Amino acid sequence: MTAFERRLLTQDRGSGLLGKLWRVPWIFVLLLCGLAAIGYVALYSAGGGAPEPYASRHALRFAFGLVMMLGIALVDIRLIAKLSWPGYALGIGLLVLVALHGEVGKGAQRWIELGPIQLQPSELMKIMLVLALAHWFHRASWERVGNVVFLIPPLMAVLLPVGLILRQPNLGTGLITLMIGGAVFWAAGVRWWKFVLVLAAAAAIAPVAYEHLHDYQRARIMVFLDPESDPLGSGYNIIQSKIALGSGGLWGKGFLQGTQGHLNFLPEKQTDFIFTMLAEEFGLVGALGTLLLLAAVVLFALLVALRTRHQYGRLVAVGLGVNAFLYVFVNVGMVTGSIPVGGVPLPLISHGGSAMLTSMLGFGLLMSVFVHRDAEFAASRE
Template sequence: MVFERRLLTRDRGAGVLEKLWLIPWSFVLLLCAVAAVGYVALYSAGGGAAEPYASRHALRFGFCLVMMLSIAMIDIRLIAKLSWAGWLFGMGLLVLVAVHGQVGKGAQRWIELGPIQLQPSELMKIMLVLALAHWFHRASWERVGNPLFLIPPVVAALIPVGLILKQPNLGTGLITLMVGGAIFWAAGVRWWKFAILIGAAAGIAPIAYEHLHDYQRARIQTFLDPESDPLGAGYNIIQSKIALGSGGIWGKGFLQGTQGHLNFLPEKQTDFIFTMLAEEFGLVGAMSTLALLALVVGFALLVALRCRHQYGRLVAIGLGVNFFLYVFVNIAMVTGSIPVGGVPLPLISHGGSAMLTTMLGFGLLMSVWVHRNAEFSATRD
């Protein structure tokens, strides 16, 4: 539209109302639809009642929606300037967790901030995306090819990953590492460097396996043979597969799922929320949910393609990969394709930290879209 192009050409001086016009409201409606699926699933997980899961989910989403729209109005160049400050803030929270974090289910991953229980590893993924995007956004192709230039961003990625693994939180740590790797790849790091790292990782995998915690090794062994301990370590995934298969094409009907409502299905409000959806709404409901989530990832890719500055492109790719990995890992986990881990389904599972950081990321993504024609300083040598 002519009006939109006029606003974009004078992006620096655009007012609040003009920026509101540029917000992709269809994407906002898409997020509302995904959150509504979560509300329905959590209503069922609560035994056909809004309490204790669905009502909190709605309140959190409402608050985070306002936060997301507020962040979308912030000039992306200001966000770029604060990228490394955000990384330092995330690092501070990870150190705070290591010193004074709450211990739950054998892991030290949370901190109390007044009425809010925050998992800093979730926030750190977002801060890492911003920091790496800032490092690479003005780097030339030749500069990216220099191994010495890559040392600072590699260190910036490995330090938080190490702290997350120490909690221990293997799933989030690996996702954080892969999100960082996606930024390196999108910035133009040569493929052979990735090949060397992957080969080295494969070489040390047997050694790393011996240093895993007992419950982590048990998850891998259960993944390979869940029937070896059907009432112990293999119970969760066996019940998940039963629920997925019993839903059939159309499902058993809303509030009619037996595995969930008879409490055979574990963690039905968090890790296994997709299984509950599939049991009650069948293959059709499961695929419809996946289609909505795929559209979210597709929007992130669209933002990356339409953005005219490298910082915004890298941020959009990093946030899109982060969201995709969470969806992929959760779905693969509940279907038995990978070992079970504590990874929620974004905007659908019950949980405050995941909701907060997911919507924070979408606020940044929308800021990139609103300011996709913003002018940054020239490329450095």
């Protein structure tokens, strides 16, 4: 055995670079590459059978995101924990910047220009919120978590970005951010009866909140209940989506053979309704296969949470897993008519720079938790 081989064997499970590379979950990396490949195929079709304007950009963004993700995976999770609240402050600052100087698109002010890229801070804020809440709860004892006063700061940390996101307006992302925060609270050990009280209060104010929705938001709810009430207006998207889903059948019409997509009946086929395009061309089998791969991503996050020894990592894994699940649940539920239409992309498949960047950031953090799952944190505080 050479000296290099001996060093490799002694370092493979250590804290050095080689040890961390050894612990990287490469099967998970291959899973993400598979999903990105499905996205490339779908976007190639959405572009009319050409890599431009969607597929080539998708591949470049994923390549950049892959390098970024692997780099983040090697960063010590304790350093990430120290940066949790500064990251949260950065996210809040970007949301405020959007409110003051953001780009307006499709009636909403959600984006800011950062040089060559257009960033949607609300997507980044979901990741930063998970880190901040995990840092708040990770050293708290069971008794401390049961103290209502102790829960006020993290509750305000959730409501502040939710309020800024709703102001854009972006109801879907605001609700998702709220649910992600709730998931971290639950995983941290907050008692179930507190959630019951919050849900009861939410149900009580729902009628008042409905009256304060924007007209297009109320229209989406009404169309969800009865799409045929406005078939050429608010109900057009979901009607065309259902037609495309049904026309795909079991095996699909074949690659580049989808009529609803290629005849431009299907709206936003490269972003919000990319799953519909996949289902039309590859059928129920292709759609279920894609969902199984996406489900494997969520399952990996839950397994990481179970295998991690420190509370910070467990909470980060739960929060990021719930974030990935909600991405998929809302997007697929939207295009199938199960929930009202909202602008939520499908991770690693839909076209969009902000969605790809934040997805890969989240997966990098999840992998860092996995690589450093046995890291030692300070003792719990009373």
